[in-house]
Amino acid sequence: xxxxxxxxxxxxxxxxxxxxxxxxxxxxxxxxxxxxxxxxxxxxxxxxxxxxxxxxxxxxxxxxxxxxxxxxxxxxxxxxxxxxxxxxxxxxxxxxxxxxxxxxxxxxxxxxxxxxxxxxxxxxxxxxxxxxxxxxxxxxxxxxxxxxxxxxxxxxxxxxxxxxxxxxxxxxxxxxxxxxxxxxxxxxxxxxxxxxxxxxxxxxxxxxxxxxxxxxxxxxxxxxxxxxxxxxxxxxxxxxxxxxxxxxxxxxxxxxx
Amino acid sequence: xxxxxxxxxxxxxxxxxxxxxxxxxxxxxxxxxxxxxxxxxxxxxxxxxxxxxxxxxxxxxxxxxxxxxxxxxxxxxxxxxxxxxxxxxxxxxxxxxxxxxxxxxxxxxxxxxxxxxxxxxxxxxxxxxxxxxxxxxxxxxxxxxxxxxxxxxxxxxxxxxxxxxxxxxxxxxxxxxxxxxxxxxxxxxxxxxxxxxxxxxxxxxxxxxxxxxxxxxxxxxxxxxxxxxxxxxxxxxxxxxxxxxxxxxxxxxxxxxxxxxxxxxxxxxxxxxxxxxxxxxxxxxxxxxxxxxxxxxxxxxxxxxxxxxxxxxxxxxxxxxxxxxxxxxxxxxxxxxxxxxxxxxxxxxxxxxxxxxxxxxxxxxxxxxxxxxxxxxxxxxxxxxxxxxxxxxxxxxxxxxxxxxxxxxxxxxxxxxxxxxxxxxxxxxxxxx
Numbered sequence: 212x213x214x215x216x217x218x219x220x221x222x223x224x225x226x227x228x229x230x231x232x233x234x235x236x237x238x239x240x241x242x243x244x245x246x247x248x249x250x251x252x253x254x255x256x257x258x259x260x261x262x263x264x265x266x267x268x269x270x271x272x273x274x275x276x277x278x279x280x281x282x283x284x285x286x287x288x289x290x291x292x293x294x295x296x297x298x299x300x301x302x303x304x305x306x307x308x309x310x311x312x313x314x315x316x317x318x319x320x321x322x323x324x325x326x327x328x329x330x331x332x333x334x335x336x337x338x339x340x341x342x343x344x345x346x347x348x349x350x351x352x353x354x355x356x357x358x359x360x361x362x363x364x365x366x367x368x369x370x371x372x373x374x375x376x377x378x379x380x381x382x383x384x385x386x387x388x389x390x391x392x393x394x395x396x397x398x399x400x401x402x403x404x405x406x407x408x409x410x411x412x413x414x415x416x417x418x419x420x421x422x423x424x425x426x427x428x429x430x431x432x433x434x435x436x437x438x439x440x441x442x443x444x445x446x447x448x449x450x451x452x453x454x455x456x457x458x459x460x461x462x463x464x465x466x467x468x
Numbered sequence: 469x470x471x472x473x474x475x476x477x478x479x480x481x482x483x484x485x486x487x488x489x490x491x492x493x494x495x496x497x498x499x500x501x502x503x504x505x506x507x508x509x510x511x512x513x514x515x516x517x518x519x520x521x522x523x524x525x526x527x528x529x530x531x532x533x534x535x536x537x538x539x540x541x542x543x544x545x546x547x548x549x550x551x552x553x554x555x556x557x558x559x560x561x562x563x564x565x566x567x568x569x570x571x572x573x574x575x576x577x578x579x580x581x582x583x584x585x586x587x588x589x590x591x592x593x594x595x596x597x598x599x600x601x602x603x604x605x606x607x608x609x610x611x612x613x614x615x616x617x618x619x620x621x622x623x624x625x626x627x628x629x630x631x632x633x634x635x636x637x638x639x640x641x642x643x644x645x646x647x648x649x650x651x652x653x654x655x656x657x658x659x660x661x662x663x664x665x666x667x668x669x670x671x672x673x674x675x676x677x678x679x680x681x682x683x684x685x686x687x688x689x690x691x692x693x694x695x696x697x698x699x700x701x702x703x704x705x706x707x708x709x710x711x712x713x714x715x716x717x718x719x720x721x722x723x724x725x726x727x728x729x730x731x732x733x734x735x736x737x738x739x740x741x742x743x744x745x746x747x748x749x750x751x752x753x754x755x756x757x758x759x760x761x762x763x764x765x766x767x768x769x770x771x772x773x774x775x776x777x778x779x780x781x782x783x784x785x786x787x788x789x790x791x792x793x794x795x796x797x798x799x800x801x802x803x804x805x806x807x808x809x810x811x812x813x814x815x816x817x818x819x820x821x822x823x824x825x826x827x828x829x830x831x832x833x834x835x836x837x838x839x840x841x842x843x844x845x846x847x848x849x850x851x852x853x854x855x856x857x858x859x860x861x862x863x864x865x866x867x868x869x870x871x872x873x874x875x876x877x878x879x880x881x882x883x884x885x886x887x888x889x890x891x892x893x894x895x896x897x898x899x900x901x
Binding site: 215265286290291298302304305306307311313320323355372376 | 864875
């Protein structure tokens with residue numbers, strides 16, 4: 212198993228508000244899991260906790276990542292071990308070229324794997340190949356990280372980084388939010404082209420549209436800090452037809468009963 | 469300027485009074501050596517003025533954030549006998565590897581050995597040093613300009629003749645080697661019509677006790693002249709640096725200056741740029757990095773005196789530990805200076821809770837058809853940016869460095885000469901590592 216989340220509870224560090232209330236999830240290598248849920252269910256918190264954002268505090272539970280205790284690691288260590296978070300809002304870093312940023316990141320991860328650092332020339336060659344794969348325009352490399360990028364370009368840039376860093380587990384935190392259909396297809400194609408028996412995905416989203424293109428193996432509904440229903444791809448369409456209400460109601464009824 | 473006798477004397481602290489007397493003493497001994505009566509008379513005027521006006525105090529608005537207390541406590545000396553040691557490796561580390569017309573001063577004294585042969589300069593360029601004359605003095609009320617007038621012995625004159633573009637930069641290196649040494653620098657730059665000059669100035673100290681640099685630059689840019697200037701102040705953190713630059717620009721001339729303030733306990737770099745001819749263009753930028761107890765003060769006074777002139781400014785400070793940064797910028801637009809475009813920006817990154825930035829951008833506009841703006845922003849490093857880097861595997865420490873460096877080096881985007889840009893980048897990056 213690549214990822215095993217057991218009874219994960221977490222709260223907002225600042226005010227102690229509990230968001231995750233006993234979440235369980237198992238992900239095997241090569242699987243694509245979608246996590247859906249209404250606003251406020253804890254979707255983004257879950258992504259942030261997995262990636263190691265310090266705004267949240269884990270109060271209970273365990274997360275095992277590739278045989279190691281993920282919660283013991285800081286954010287950079289998680290990334291080095293093969294966890295990748297695609298951001299809902301990729302961050303702008305003025306003055307740092309995309310190229311330098313990615314070269315620094317790639318070499319950090321290569322260091323972890325015991326591989327030699329790539330110099331500028333080797334990196335150029337490596338990057339070229341990946342750019343063609345992702346249909347990236349060359350000038351994006353020379354520009355500052357995400358500065359002046361459109362929403363779609365930012366997301367594409369994040370997926371491009373994913374392709375470069377070749378992670379074991381990709382967490383997509385509402386990558387589809389605010390994307391038009393063309394940009395959405397680019398993201399979906401990127402993900403699909405990176406699918407691999409040794410790479411797993413957790414796709415966190417509010418809407419089914421992205422999932423129509425990605426076709427996840429498993430779909431989970433997150434509500435009130437817990438996964439309340441799991442199923443296959445068909446669950447996406449059930450949600451599409453009926454919305455979250457019926458699932459939530461039956462969950463509440465179960466609790467009451 | 470006000471006549472000496474009409475100035476009402478200001479009460480000075482005993483420490484300030486002692487410092488004034490010390491420098492008057494130095495000035496008197498210079499006067500004893502010179503035959504030039506007009507020069508002596510001017511020096512005497514400056515002495516009297518300084519005695520009456522006194523040294524700047526914290527209650528003077530322009531000196532509120534820049535303390536001279538430590539400076540006053542050291543009696544700096546000029547014309548110390550001999551030179552301290554100039555370690556070749558130390559020297560090599562600060563000099564650029566690209567070709568320049570290099571001139572070197574040690575403790576304020578010209579070093580023939582370390583300088584290029586002035587006979588080998590390209591035609592149209594002259595660099596010469598001569599005894600100062602009364603005409604070279606500034607005659608202002610500014611304490612450090614008065615000290616300059618009292619203590620300058622030589623002035624260096626750089627002249628580029630009409631229609632000549634000098635390709636290689638002229639590089640002036642000022643090295644202090646002896647404890648408590650004071651160098652009073654006087655530089656006169658003339659770029660004639662349609663001529664071009666690139667000027668690199670560096671001040672460094674190889675002494676382990678405080679030294680002081682006090683410089684005045686006067687520059688005339690004739691019509692269509694272009695001067696690009698890079699000033700690197702990389703003294704030790706117990707040193708003092710004062711520099712006052714006066715630039716006069718005629719029509720369609722371009723002045724592009726970058727001050728890189730890295731060292732000194734107290735440093736103050738002041739530009740006064742007079743845009744006297746139409747369509748003149750001035751860019752003034754700062755890269756400042758402070759740590760420890762340093763105070764880095766950069767200021768500009770941009771006088772738009774003719775129509776259709778542009779001025780742009782970007783002043784960036786990164787302040788760590790207990791350091792302080794000071795920026796003061798004035799854009800003045802005279803009544804007739806229509807279609808002025810003046811932009812001034814000051815951005816500061818504070819790496820520590822104990823670092824402090826004081827900034828005062830000002831506009832004074834008397835024309836009615838102008839485009840002027842000023843802005844300033846000070847803040848701490850953006851944690852979201854750091855997390856984004858960490859989420860890509862970059863160590864937190866490296867992430868902070870990457871972001872800081874990018875912030876600080878932004879003014880280098882304006883440096884068109886790649887070799888100079890790379891060299892400046894290295895100089896600054898070394899400090900951030």
